[in-house]
Amino acid sequence: MAERRPVVIAGAGPTGLMCALALRRQDIPVVLCEAEPGLTHDLRAGAFHPPTLEMMAPYGITERMLIDGIKVRRWQIRNKPGDLIAEFDLGLLADITPFPHRLHLEQHRLTPIQLDILKSEGGADIRFGCKITGFTQSAHGVSVAIERNGESETVEASWLIGADGGRSVVRKVSGVEFEGFTWPETFVVASTIHDFGEQGFAYNCYIADPTEFGALFKLPHDGPPGLWRLAYPANPDESDEALLEAPRVEAALQRLVQKPEPYDVVYKSTYRVHQRVAAAFRAGRVLLAGDAAHLNNPLGGFGLNSGIHDAINLCDKLGHHWHGESEDLLDLYSRQRRAATVEQVQAMSIRNKQMMEERDPAVQRARLTELIAVAADPAKARQHMLNTSMISGLKRANEIQ
Numbered sequence: 189m190a191e192r193r194p195v196v197i198a199g200a201g202p203t204g205l206m207c208a209l210a211l212r213r214q215d216i217p218v219v220l221c222e223a224e225p226g227l228t229h230d231l232r233a234g235a236f237h238p239p240t241l242e243m244m245a246p247y248g249i250t251e252r253m254l255i256d257g258i259k260v261r262r263w264q265i266r267n268k269p270g271d272l273i274a275e276f277d278l279g280l281l282a283d284i285t286p287f288p289h290r291l292h293l294e295q296h297r298l299t300p301i302q303l304d305i306l307k308s309e310g311g312a313d314i315r316f317g318c319k320i321t322g323f324t325q326s327a328h329g330v331s332v333a334i335e336r337n338g339e340s341e342t343v344e345a346s347w348l349i350g351a352d353g354g355r356s357v358v359r360k361v362s363g364v365e366f367e368g369f370t371w372p373e374t375f376v377v378a379s380t381i382h383d384f385g386e387q388g389f390a391y392n393c394y395i396a397d398p399t400e401f402g403a404l405f406k407l408p409h410d411g412p413p414g415l416w417r418l419a420y421p422a423n424p425d426e427s428d429e430a431l432l433e434a435p436r437v438e439a440a441l442q443r444l445v446q447k448p449e450p451y452d453v454v455y456k457s458t459y460r461v462h463q464r465v466a467a468a469f470r471a472g473r474v475l476l477a478g479d480a481a482h483l484n485n486p487l488g489g490f491g492l493n494s495g496i497h498d499a500i501n502l503c504d505k506l507g508h509h510w511h512g513e514s515e516d517l518l519d520l521y522s523r524q525r526r527a528a529t530v531e532q533v534q535a536m537s538i539r540n541k542q543m544m545e546e547r548d549p550a551v552q553r554a555r556l557t558e559l560i561a562v563a564a565d566p567a568k569a570r571q572h573m574l575n576t577s578m579i580s581g582l583k584r585a586n587e588i589q
């Protein structure tokens with residue numbers, strides 16, 4: 189029977205692994221295909237919001253993340269050079285979430301936890317070094333083309349989940365448009381062991397500045413004092429090598445907090461940032477989730493979080509369908525998660541970036557003054573926390589029918 193064929197998942201990033209776990213918990217057969225020979229280790233997302241921690245808790249993931257992760261209750265808006273403008277305290281949400289804080293932990297420390305739990309629970313067919321190259325679909329199933337060790341084969345699936353990242357082959361073959369734009373600037377990410385906490389910086393700060401805005405946050409690293417990661421924009425016409433020259437990175441850090449000794453920079457890289465959303469998250473028996481379905485700038489830390497939100501929403505509905513309910517639920521997945529992406533993640537991340545980079549000093553002063561007033565008013569601050577922690581947007585989107 190078509191329905192007894194497995195669900196094939198493209199990509200063992202955080203979204204694909206979360207899908208595999210959520211489906212296995214419902215006894216649904218899963219084939220998880222990851223193109224790379226193992227989990228990827230590049231430095232990417234590192235901030236988790238309260239609803240994401242709540243969603244992962246029943247799987248035992250959150251408990252394990254809390255062992256090494258840094259709880260971040262306060263976050264700040266600062267200017268350059270580093271003066272405090274406003275501070276928000278997530279403790280205000282202690283009455284509605286068991287996790288009234290952000291949790292900082294690199295993505296490459298989350299995925300081994302997910303994989304370990306997936307393996308220990310058994311039953312998933314996990315294939316590394318297995319690239320999905322295309323598919324064809326009918327009303328009853330999907331024939332998924334894979335390449336492994338230079339050999340091509342086809343896996344017959346009931347559904348195909350594309351969790352294969354921003355350059356998703358699954359999305360491209362499905363023909364779904366990836367609407368949006370790419371920001372003109374390149375972002376530089378530099379991590380240092382200098383402890384900005386000594387200057388009063390909270391573990392998560394957004395830096396407002398008309399020429400060089402940024403985001404600073406503290407990650408666990410291999411032990412105390414942890415790593416502080418600064419992301420800031422740079423000229424895209426310059427080569428990566430030029431932007432990452434030690435004196436350039438040093439100067440950027442000195443512009444944030446001036447100190448006599450040079451910064452000890454242990455990691456640096458560049459990346460481009462996009463704002464794109466798939467026109468639909470469902471195309472027949474193909475479902476898109478995570479970066480395959482949406483990309484956003486990092487101001488707010490929404491990207492990875494919303495991939496986990498996709499996975500939980502999708503697999504709940506796929507589970508209900510698997511056990512007898514209408515497949516229309518999968519259209520509801522698309523409607524709900526696309527709305528959450530467009531109205532919440534895209535809108536807030538674009539607004540955050542525009543506020544941080546505003547070039548007109550008068551406009552920026554006005555916006556920051558408004559934010560100071562929000563921070564000073566407990567009711568308004570609470571609403572701001574609900575919005576920026578993705579709680580309000582999730583609630584609104586989940587009410588869509």
Ligand SMILES: Cc1cc2nc3c(=O)[nH]c(=O)nc-3n(C[C@H](O)[C@H](O)[C@H](O)COP(=O)(O)OP(=O)(O)OC[C@H]3O[C@@H](n4cnc5c(N)ncnc54)[C@H](O)[C@@H]3O)c2cc1C
Binds near residue numbers: 354356459477489
């Ligand atoms: C520098 C940087 C900083 C970021 N910071 C944050 C942050 O602070 N907070 C936040 O929430 N988000 C952040 N993000 C975004 C976040 O990292 C992504 O949203 C997240 O990785 C999405 O997870 P995913 O599983 O959907 O996709 P990915 O992590 O990209 O995983 C996709 C997987 O699919 C595999 N794959 C690709 N093609 C195929 C194929 N054809 N067949 C099989 N497998 C395939 C890939 O190898 C990969 O393992 C950041 C991103 C970057 C680049």
